[in-house]
Amino acid sequence: MQDTSNLKNPFVGLRAFEEHEDYLFFGRGAEINDLLKKFSNSRFLAVIGSSGSGKSSLVKSGLLPAIYSGFLSVGKNWRVALLRPGNDPIGNMASQLAVEGVLHDKTAESDIPYKPIIESTLRRSGGGLIQAYRQAHLPPTENLLIVIDQFEELFRFSRYEKETNEGKSDALGFINLLLTATQQQDYPVYVLLTMRSDFLGDCAQFRGLPEAINEGQYLVPRMTRDEIREAITGPIAVSGAQIAPRLLTRVLNDVGNNLDQLPILQHAMMRTWDAWHKKKKFAVPIDIEDYEKIGRMTTALSQHAEEAYAELTTDKQRLSCELMFKALTDKAADVRGIRRPTSIPDLARLSGSSNAEVMEIVEIFRKPGRTFLMPPPDVPLNDHSIIDISHESIMRIWDRLVKWIDEEAASAEVYLRISEASKLYKEGRTDLWRNPELAIGLKWYHANIPNAFWAGRYNQDFDQAIDFLLKSEARALELEKEKARAARFRKRVAIGAIIILSLIAIGAFISALLVNNARNEAKRQEGIAIENRMVAETAKIEADSSAARALRAKGEADSSAARAVRAEKSAVKSAEEATIARDNALIAQEKAEKERQRAEALLLTTIEQNKNIAASEYQRLIREGPTEKDSITAALWNFKYFAYSYHLDSLRNKLGVQRAVQKNDELYEKLYYSLMASGETKTELEENRSFVIEQVGAEEATTTGQVTEKYSLGNSSAVTIGIDKSSVAITNPGWKDDIMTFPGKISAVATNAADKCLLVATEDNTLTVRKYDAYGGYVENVIPMGGQVTALDYYESSDVIFFGLKTGEIGYIKYDNQKDSKNQPVYRNELDAKVTAIDFFIKDAAPQLLATSSKGQAVVYELGLNTAMIEEFLKENKTLTGIELPESVGEIKTASFLQEENRVQLITTKGVYHWNPFVTELSAKLEAELKEDPKDKVTLQKIIGETTFY
Structure with missing residues (x-):
């Protein structure tokens, strides 16, 4: 007996036999003859069989060597392109056609980019494959054979890729290339494919493919007991070893009717050979004890995979391994489960690892004697390698992988449900999720921590889907809070x-x-x-x-x-x-x-009047620091720092009020809040106004003594509006306090210190003008407005009242203090939603009007070149033009023009923003200065300090 100590294992394991391993391929002689007969009468041959039936091995190690030997009448000169469709079937075909010795010789020595040229030709028309053959100028005796293994990968689009139709479009073009090439007789182009039989029904989606398969189909039969015996004893005999008859009988009995019989048999015999070989008793036949040691056919594969998994030493490696195998399998697109070859960089992104870490894990699962992952161990890995599971059977037999695949399919199912719901929500066809759907979605989100790259394997609407889920959660939390508040109130x-x-x-x-x-x-x-x-x-x-x-x-x-x-x-x-x-x-x-x-x-x-507003620390202000030494850039950064600091101050104020509300736990505490303004100006008071109204709510107040907002009136007077929104209190040293109540809730207030005039708009669509003198206050006029006023300002020099309505209209009243005067409102413009602020101001002698809406629209209208032109503006009856805020800053609560800073200040739900609407004049000024003296940094720095910033 020859020395077998240096022989390689004759069993290939889970993977298919390759062309050069035909000397180890036994038990399929009759099938090879049938295939040759079938192929001699057709240019299109589809080898169909169940998963694990040996289709790929039959073609690679059986039919192809027979074709090379000249058993077909067309000769033995064959150029073969062997490929799998993968995610890019046409691109993969072009890559294999560009391999040296297929369409072109000596491609390695040429500078011609064959692959992109061939791919362009293939994509140009359905006859692209024939055109590529013609352009190669091959001798007429050279036959071209296109072998497509795992043809079922082409149908992966059937679930999620068809949403964009991209996958199906590429698949259709690929199939047209094959059908067109095999339906002509002028050029010797042949197509041979392997496909799982459970995907035959998917072929009906492509016109012409079912007909071609019906004419050129070969259904791989199951191996008989004698053929399986030959498949076991043949390779062992070639290697010079022997197998005990009792083990052979035992293995034949264990094969049974399992659909995965061939890959499981090959894997079990590979492991049995290794167990026998390690004993180094080469004169002794391979026997039952070697077979029992590896767990027999029933558990050998799962046990072997677990041995590989046990070699992962860290939790990070084990997690990366799990995510990698989930990426390499695909049960979400089809419950039957298919392989999904993936590049090493993509596996790294999906598993949160580096390329080197991925390769380290892959090497563990493709060691010699382990064929769980491809390419084979003799093919070096690099950053461009494509990793694949060696056979679908491992997806069904390795218990751990079965669990992972089910988890991934369930995760993808939930994500696709969320994505579909978000699409319907965006179209206005459904509402945000509630339980139990929301609970399922949130459990999935927190358990899987998905990212856009992972989601892109299923569809591209990740951001929209997650936004929908988080909005649903926010609304559910708000509803819970409302229920809790209602329960506490009851x-x-x-x-x-x-x-x-x-x-x-x-x-x-x-x-x-x-x-x-x-x-x-x-x-x-x-x-x-x-x-x-x-x-x-x-x-x-x-x-x-x-x-x-x-x-x-x-x-x-x-x-x-x-x-x-x-x-x-x-x-x-x-x-x-x-x-x-x-x-x-x-x-x-x-x-x-x-x-x-x-x-x-x-x-x-008897209720507590005030709460200590707790200030909280915020994250560091500066997200990016100045790196340039140029003083102009440094000045711009300094201005940014100031603006962000102002923004953070407003957020601290809002947070303080929120915490005060959250800590309210005593009976009826929410009925009373007092806001003490830190300054005397209307702007500072209005900054806090929106926060208090938002947090406390007008409907929870009962008495005038509860304060929401204050305004100045005269030198020492103060106007206080109650939270009940139906009363106004006037205080002034030396006066008797004046309390005025209204039949409707107050919707807007404006004051004029010079005229000691108070304007109060209420929800009954009226505007009350109240004047004050040394004897107290009196109602001077009540003006019907025809709509609910939500913003007011008063320009005393021209006695003009500017206003905005809940419906978005902007207008003015040329006010006359005679009660019998008409004082008719005049409407000039309209915003996109409720007007939240109206502010009249003068900029460089030119009168301007600022108007903002609850949807974030902000516009500055110029009312003339100077204040004297106000009267002309009032006489005109045309729509105003203005400068509009170009960015979205969220819902605007109130706004005003800051004379000292020369900017518009916007109080929004996101914070405080500064805006310079006069960018055009600044740009012109900057351009002029640059032309005059581009090195005058002092002037440029001053102009930059005036530019717009949000």
Whole structure:
């Protein structure tokens, strides 16, 4: 017996046999003859079989060597392009046709870019393959054979790639190239493909393909017991070894009817050979103990894969391995599961690893004796290598991989559901998600931490899908907060009702007690009065009966009469005292009722007035620092720092109010908030105004003493608007405080300090003009507006009231203080939503009007070249033109022009922004300065400091 110690393992494992391994390929002689007969009558041959039936091995190690040997009538001169469709079927075909010795010789020595030229030719038309053959100028005796292995990869578009139709379009072009080439007879071009039988139905999606397959189809039969015996004993005999008869019988019995019988058999025999070879007892046949050691056919593959997995030493490697295998398999596109060859850079991105780390893991799974991953171990890996699973059977047999594949398919399914829902939501055809869909989506999101690159394998709407999911979560959280607030409010109301009812009961008890005491006292006094009246009547009777004796004893009678008079007076007095007692009882009852009301009022008004606004630390302000030494650039950065600092200050104010609201836990605490402004200007007050209104809400207030916003009126007066939004309080040292209430809620306020004028717009579509003098305030005019005013400003020099409406219209009133004057509103322009701010200002002697909307629109209108032209502006009846904010800054709450900074300040839901709308004049100024003296950095720095910044 020859020395087998240096022989290679004759079994290839999970992968298919290659052309050069035909000397190890046994058991398919009859099938090879059938294929040659079939191919001799057709230029198109489709080898069809189930997964694991040996299609690829039959073609590569069986049919191709027979073709090279000249068993076809067309000769033995063959140029073969062997490829798989992958994700780029036409590009992959071009790459293989450009390989030296296929369409062109000595391509390595040539500077001609054959691959792009061939690909361009292929993509030009359905006859591109024939055209590429003609351009190669091959001898007429040279046959071209296109071998497409794993043809089913072409159908991967069937689920998610067809959403854009790109995958199907490329597949259609590829199939047209093949069909056109095989339907002509002028050039010797042949097509041979292998395909899983469970994908035959997918062929119907392409016109002409089912017909071609029907004419040139060969269905690979299952190997008989004798053929399997030959496939086992043949390679062992070639290697000079022997197999024990009992092991051969055992293996044949274990093969059974498993669809993956051939790759599992090859893998089990490869592992059994290795176990036998390690013993170095080459004279002893391969026996059952070697077979048992590797776990037999039932568990050999899974056990072997676990051994490879166990060589991963870190958690990061194990996680990367999991993500890599999930990327190399595809069950999401089709439940049958297919391989998905992927480049090393793409695997690195999907697994969060480097190319080197990916290659290290791949090497573990493709060591000699392990054929789980391709390319084979004798092919060096580089950054451009394509990694593939050696056979689909590993997807069905390795238990760990089965679990990973199911997880990946489920993850892709959830993502695609979210993506589809986000698309419908964007089109207005569905709402944001609620539970249980939202719970499933969030669980998937937090468990998988997906990224755009991973999602791109399924569709390209990742950002839209995640935005939809997070918006759904935000709304769900808000609904939960509202439910919690409602529950707390109901609880507080119940507690308050119990307390109030308790106080009422106590008050009623006290009142009843007092009334009862008073009633008893009245009865006692009434009894005394009755007794006194009876005494008086008795005395009178006695006086009458003694009348006769009175005549005889006048002095005695006079005395008795006197006593009777005194008794009668005493009775009258007793009756009066009884009446007083009854009155006292009623007074006591009324007092008890007042005490009850006072106790109730005390409960409702005893509320904490202010909360300490907690300031929180924010992330570092400077996201990018100046790297240039140029002073002009440095000046621009300094201005950016100032603007960002101002922005962060406003965010701190907002955060403070939010935390104060969140910490409100006592009964009815939300009914009262007080905002103390740090400055005297309208701008500083309006910065806080939007935050308080947003956080507290007008509907939760009850009394005027609760403050939302303040304005100055005159030198020392102050205007305070209650949170109830229906009252205004005016305070002024030396004046009596003035409180004014309105039938509707206040929607806008403006003041004029010079004229001591207060403008109040309410939701009943009226505008009230209230003036103040040394004696107090009085209503000068009430103007019907025809719409709800949401923003106001007053230019006293021309008595012009500028306003904006909830519906977006902008207009003015030329105000006349005579009540019988018309004071008609005039509308000139319209914004895209509710007007949130109107501010009249003068810039370089030219009157300007700033208007903003709740959707983020901001426009500055020029009303003339100088203030004298205001009257002309009022007479014109045309739409204004203005400079509009070019960027989106979120919902604008309020805005004003800052004279000192020469900028518009925008208070938005995102923070505070500064905007210079006069960029055109600055650009002109800058251009002029550059022409005059481009080195004048001082002037340039000044101009840069005035440029626009958001």
